[in-house]
């Protein structure tokens with residue numbers, strides 16, 4: 358869209374990973390076309406990065422066609438629009454929620470990819486990045502609608518890797534674990550307390566963490582194809598295997614300075630809030646992202662048991678020393 362900057366399209370760019378990716382790609386030298394339904398939020402991000410906001414509903418064929426018509430050339434497509442709705446066992450599955458998840462994550466990705474593929478090939482150096490999830494790797498109880506949709510979205514993406522062999526198009530799948538965005542708010546239908554409970558007491562990835570990795574993949578030399586990148590917070594081993602664990606330090610190298618001071622500020626109130634039956638440590642959403650990038654997180658040593666409503670019960674509060682075996686818990690993660 359501009360003479361000096363290649364065009365990147367990011368779907369679902371009105372919040373979370375998509376908005377952060379739009380910013381990161383702009384910083385990496387792309388002109389970014391941002392698509393989503395909430396045009397006010399899109400316009401804000403676009404104004405910040407000198408990008409272009411275009412309304413997009415990936416579940417609507419006419420909307421996708423109009424969006425594609427507004428994007429005459431495209432070097433990079435980030436298929437990010439998506440999410441989860443609800444969390445019920447298969448026996449109680451809500452068909453509308455399943456339809457939403459498949460329409461948005463699977464058919465939406467298919468539509469946008471089909472619409473922009475000619476421009477990606479014509480660019481002579483195209484790249485399709487699809488944000489699936491670790492839900493595309495494993496099942497978890499009460500998550501079949503989302504894991505099913507993410508598996509299908511992943512298969513669409515991975516199949517293209519072979520079908521486009523010989524064409525000048527790279528394909529990268531990003532598989533994040535727990536990222537603190539509006540994801541859980543959407544999943545739990547606007548229930549902020551339940552959504553906050555998902556991240557409480559541990560350090561999830563941020564949208565910027567994922568955006569960094571997408572920008573890295575997009576800026577490798579043209580012959581380098583990063584096929585799949587799985588990224589999870591240190592506190593997460595599998596979708597349902599997470600821990601508040603012992604205190605752990607999260608710091609980016611340039612932010613190491615001042616770490617000790619922040620640690621001292623952060624440690625006391627958090628360790629004092631942990632008690633059986635309480636909601637435990639300061640909610641992750643109460644902390645600014647910058648704090649999470651350079652701070653000692655979490656109470657001294659805790660087992661946190663998540664329940665199915667996104668709330669939590671602090672099961673143990675042990676000594677300040679890390680336990681010999683890190684306590685782990687079971688809770689559903691995206």
Ligand SMILES: NC(=O)c1ccc[n+]([C@@H]2O[C@H](COP(=O)([O-])OP(=O)(O)OC[C@H]3O[C@@H](n4cnc5c(N)ncnc54)[C@H](OP(=O)(O)O)[C@@H]3O)[C@@H](O)[C@H]2O)c1
Pocket residue numbers: 368369370371372373374375392393394395396413414415416437438439440441461465488489490491532533534535536537538539540541543564691
């Ligand atoms: N957060 C996590 O833990 C996590 C982990 C693994 C994978 N993911 C995946 O990462 C992607 C981004 O999610 P997020 O965490 O950043 O959540 P988010 O903050 O809720 O962002 C979701 C984005 O998708 C857009 N979207 C939803 N339906 C759409 C539609 N019909 N048409 C166009 N855009 C639509 C939303 O915009 P509008 O509502 O304005 O349309 C929003 O910009 C999703 O595919 C999600 O499944 C998230």
